[in-house]
Amino acid sequence: MAISVTTAMPTSFKVEILKAVHNFTASTGNTFKLALMKATAAGSGTYGAATTSYDTLVSNTDELANGSGYTTGGNTLTSVTPVADGTTAVCDFDNTTWSAATFTTCGGIIYNDTAAGNPACAVLSFGGDQQVSSGDFQVQFPAAAAATAIIRIA
Amino acid sequence: MLSANGGALLGDIRATTVSGRGFTPEELVDNTLDRIIFISTSADPVLRQQAEAFRKSIRSVLLNYGNQCVRSNHTTLANRLRDVGHSDLIKLLEN
Numbered sequence: 001m002a003i004s005v006t007t008a009m010p011t012s013f014k015v016e017i018l019k020a021v022h023n024f025t026a027s028t029g030n031t032f033k034l035a036l037m038k039a040t041a042a043g044s045g046t047y048g049a050a051t052t053s054y055d056t057l058v059s060n061t062d063e064l065a066n067g068s069g070y071t072t073g074g075n076t077l078t079s080v081t082p083v084a085d086g087t088t089a090v091c092d093f094d095n096t097t098w099s100a101a102t103f104t105t106c107g108g109i110i111y112n113d114t115a116a117g118n119p120a121c122a123v124l125s126f127g128g129d130q131q132v133s134s135g136d137f138q139v140q141f142p143a144a145a146a147a148t149a150i151i152r153i154a
Numbered sequence: 155m156l157s158a159n160g161g162a163l164l165g166d167i168r169a170t171t172v173s174g175r176g177f178t179p180e181e182l183v184d185n186t187l188d189r190i191i192f193i194s195t196s197a198d199p200v201l202r203q204q205a206e207a208f209r210k211s212i213r214s215v216l217l218n219y220g221n222q223c224v225r226s227n228h229t230t231l232a233n234r235l236r237d238v239g240h241s242d243l244i245k246l247l248e249n
Contacts, residue, residue, distance in 0.1 A: 009164040017162065088160075095185060099176065126169040135173040140185050142165040143192030150167065154160035 002040045003062055005107035006048035007125045009151070017153075021115050024091045024151075026081045030114035032121065034096055034139060035074030036064045039104035039129050047107065047123045054111035054118040069101025069137075077110065080144060090149035097138040104131040108139070122151065179220030187213055 016022060023029035035054055037043060043062035054073075057063045066072040080092040093110075106129050110122040130137065142148040170177075170185065177185075190212060193205045228247045235243050 007164065007166075009162055014162050095189070097177070122164055124167055130169050130171055131173070132171040133173040135171060136176045137169070137171045138177065138185065140168045140170065141189065142167065143189050145192050145194075147194065148165050148192060150165040152163045152165065154163060 001044035003037055003043040003106055004046040004048075005037060005123065005125045007107075008049040008051075008123045010051050010120045010123060011049050012052040012119060013121050016115075016119055021119060022112050022121065023114075024079050024082050026079050029079060029081075030112050032077045032079055032093070032110060033074040033113045034077055034108050034110050034124075036070060036098075036103070036105040036108045037062050038064055038106070039131075040106040042104075047109065049123075051109065051120050051123050053120050054109050054113075056120075057109055064103050064105060068103055069098050069132075070103055073113070074108070076113070083144070085144070085146040085149070087154070088146035088149075089153045090144050090146060091151040092144035092149055093141050095138055095140045097136055098132070099136050100134065101132045101137050102134055103137075104129050105137070106130070179217055179224060183213055183216045183220055186216065 013022075024032070033054075035057055037047070037057065043060065045056065045060035045062045047057075047062075063072065064070045075096045075098065077096055078094040080094070082089055082091045084090070105126065107123070107125045109120050110124065111118045111120045124139075141150045146152065146154070170181075172181070187209060191205060191209045193202055193209070197205065232244045232247055235241065
């Protein structure tokens with residue numbers, strides 16, 4: 001079995017927004033992290049809209065191993081306080097980089113490290129395996145605009 | 155759907171890798187520019203032209219300071235190497 005990952009907003013996250021589980025306010029809000037998956041062939045889980053938590057990644061042992069530029073749990077994301085762009089609410093994170101890294105990854109999960117159960121906010125596919133050897137791996141987030149932002153409510 | 159024409163949506167991310175080195179200031183600046191100034195494909199042509207000129211100007215400023223950061227960090231590293239008796243390694247920072 002291989003990892004199957006589809007870029008999606010977890011359905012559970014949509015419910016959690018209405019239950020005030022997540023606070024994306026910069027500095028005073030919750031801590032959000034981006035955890036990376038192993039290479040496609042190195043794991044077995046299925047990730048997408050039905051994914052509810054980072055804990056699923058852990059229980060499936062599909063997270064990258066600690067070391068070689070990666071720390072278990074992933075990189076902490078720098079959140080930008082949500083704002084309105086026209087009639088759309090947008091949420092944003094700064095780009096994040098793994099430096100001096102050697103690994104292969106096929107996707108990641110953005111999750112709330114503060115909330116109980118590490119609930120997932122987004123499942124990201126990298127469109128195939130991304131390999132880095134003694135180099136840098138960067139995930140770039142889109143512009144914080146109504147048509148592009150990483151998380152938005154229109 | 156939260157309304158007749160809305161909903162909770164997810165944007166597109168981009169993953170970039172370089173191996174055997176770190177990102178250059180040019181690469182980092184280009185990756186960052188999209189976050190600083192986003193030009194809609196449906197923007198008015200005149201506004202679009204102004205936005206693209208602004209983008210070019212911002213790129214130049216960011217690149218200048220990015221390169222300055224690298225040079226300043228090299229100065230710091232060179233001094234640390236000299237302090238621990240490895241002045242011979244300083245020339246590795248020159249390229």
